[in-house]
Amino acid sequence: MTLEQRLAPTALPDTRHRQVTERLLKGSGVRLNGDQPWDICVRHPDLFRRVLHQGSLGLGEAYMEGWWDCEQIDEMIYRLLKHGLGHRAHTFGERIAYRLQAGVINLQSRRRAGEVGKVHYDFGNDLFTLMLDTTLCYSCGYWKGLATTPDNLQLAQEAKLDLACRKLGLEPGMRVLDIGCGWGSFAAYAAHHYGVEVVGITISAEQAALAREYCSGLPVEILLKDYRDEDFRREVGTFDAIVSIGMFEHVGHKNYATYFTHAARLLRPGGRFVLHTIGSNQSDISADPWVNRYIFPNGVLPSASQLIRASEDHLIMEDWHNFGADYDPTLMAWRANLDAHWNALADTYSPRDKRMFEYYLGACAGAFRARQLQLWQVVFTHGTAGRYDAPR
Incomplete structure (x- = not known):
């Protein structure tokens, strides 16, 4: 026994x-x-x-x-x-x-892809606006050189956005695609600070609405699109640079090759693609059952080998940067914001909702602290001449 x-x-x-x-x-x-x-x-x-x-x-x-x-x-x-x-x-x-x-099932098919938008990202713009900082970044901040206190959350998020922009080598007039644009944080930052034009896509109607408001007045277009839509490339063309921050966790192992196929077709020769994703230590097709039910339905974390295998026939990996330890203070800052602003949300959300977010943020922070989860920024190209030195 x-x-x-x-x-x-x-x-x-x-x-x-x-x-x-x-x-x-x-x-x-x-x-x-x-x-x-x-x-x-x-x-x-x-x-x-x-x-x-x-x-x-x-x-x-x-x-x-x-x-x-x-x-x-x-x-x-x-x-x-x-x-x-x-x-x-x-x-x-x-x-x-x-x-x-x-x-057997493609859990992240086009038909099922919208589930995470409805369950989590459409949960309420008012809640996310108060839980996050003014950049509206819902992904890991970059805390290098910063004290890991909630007061520095916005600085850490701006540092993350700027890091991605520098890795992409953005210059005024470039055209950039943001796959999984969230509430428009990267699009607004890149357009404002680097003078680029950005097309952002999301499958969440609530995110798209707030992103358009957040990016108002900037050369940014927000589309309610799936990256696999057949008419997408015909509608938008190709891009000098591509970024995807905190979206690949929703792609799923059955779609990894498709994802990189589309990214490669959309990226112009000489362009760069920065992929920012949570990563798993093991190449296992699994998901935490509580997180899968209540937070990110159908989500699955890629391993390093899965990323390499899926991308190797399409793009060249130029740089791999792991700053997973920085997700711990990011999550703890979100929890501090949630606690500080809960009175403003209590009439809309139940105590059960609050406890759900408490558990989600705390459990994830503990997992990153234990180094059970990683956070990677990976730079891809079609293969540029000479060496590529990624900023840090």
Whole structure:
């Protein structure tokens, strides 16, 4: 009998669920009802059974429903991951079911691609406007040389945008495509500071509406488009540079080659393409079940080898920059903003909504702190003469 079978929740009486939980936590520094801010305060007697049976999904849903509390979810998750409990986040059945589903179905097809827009990005522009900074960047900031405090969030985001612009070698008059433009942060920055024209595309109607407002008065066009739309290239032509920030996580392994095929066709000879994406340490087709249900439906993180295999027939990789550790302070700054502005949102959003975002931001910060997740900026070209030295 395997260890997993011996510890199967359905085979244990209630008193044993707590004992198993305590045994799993031993050595992690996280205790039940302890006095440290990363300890778990139990509010419901069935918490242990639920988490042992449902893994990450049960843990996240239980927090949303008030079954447990923790002052520092980020530090709790960090300690649990460093203790090696990350593999228990997915139950065996969930792992098999997701692999079978992802192997048969294109979870990020054109028809399904809009789900993440409706579930997450359309959640509410008012919430995201207050949670983010004035750049409206919803991706990792670049904290090099900055104190990692919430007050510096805007500076970190501006540094990230400027870093991408410098890697692209932008000059006045260039035409730039922003794949997955979000609320227009990069488009507005590049147009204002580098004098370029930008076409931004998104599949979120709410994002497109706010992006058009945010970029008003600038040479920026925001389109509600999927990068795979057959008529897209005929409508917009080709570009001197392409950027994609925080969108590749929604592409899916079945579409990686298609993505790079389209990027290569849209990029003019001599142009550069900067891809900014969260990355996974393993080449595994999987997704956290709680994140997949409540935050980013159908999302999947690429590995380094998957990116290389998908791009090698289309573009040349010139530079690979990992600053995944910078996502930790970015997420913590968003959490600080959420707490500071919640009173202005409380009439629109429920306490359950707030707890969902608390768990999401804290858990992700803990994962980046534990270096379980990475953040890559990769520069591609068609192959330019001479060497390319990427800015840092």
